[in-house]
Amino acid sequence: xxxxxxxxxxxxxxxxxxxxxxxxxxxxxxxxxxxxxxxxxxxxxxxxxxxxxxxxxxxxxxxxxxxxxxxxxxxxxxxxxxxxxxxxxxxxxxxxxxxxxxxxxxxxxxxxxxxxxxxxxxxxxxxxxxxxxxxxxxxxxxxxxxx
Numbered sequence: 001x002x003x004x005x006x007x008x009x010x011x012x013x014x015x016x017x018x019x020x021x022x023x024x025x026x027x028x029x030x031x032x033x034x035x036x037x038x039x040x041x042x043x044x045x046x047x048x049x050x051x052x053x054x055x056x057x058x059x060x061x062x063x064x065x066x067x068x069x070x071x072x073x074x075x076x077x078x079x080x081x082x083x084x085x086x087x088x089x090x091x092x093x094x095x096x097x098x099x100x101x102x103x104x105x106x107x108x109x110x111x112x113x114x115x116x117x118x119x120x121x122x123x124x125x126x127x128x129x130x131x132x133x134x135x136x137x138x139x140x141x142x143x144x145x146x147x
């Protein structure tokens with residue numbers, strides 16, 4: 001016996017090779033391939049793959065999350081238009097420092113204008129009193145009234 005014969009004998013005596021030899025002899029490779037393809041399709045149909053299971057689990061989690069969020073919203077029982085009011089209040093709170101600064105500045109300007117008017121009014125009265133004493137002050141007593 002040659003070494004090739006020994007190799008063939010060892011290969012043939014190995015049980016895992018028997019089906020391959022039988023398929024070759026019966027010329028069933030195309031049939032075996034078709035059967036394998038059909039079996040793979042059946043396995044996919046009977047046993048969903050990990051991707052589908054993962055997607056299903058993800059959708060289930062999302063549904064539970066949205067149901068939870070909906071219960072939270074319902075528990076708050078928001079009124080129509082309440083969101084607009086809340087946004088307005090949020091805007092005021094976010095700009096509180098600027099609002100305080102601007103209102104303070106406006107108030108100071110108002111107080112200064114009031115003080116200036118008081119001074120001008122007092123000056124007007126003083127000039128009128130001076131004009132009653134001396135007519136030379138008469139043109140000055142009407143200057144503030146004109147402007």
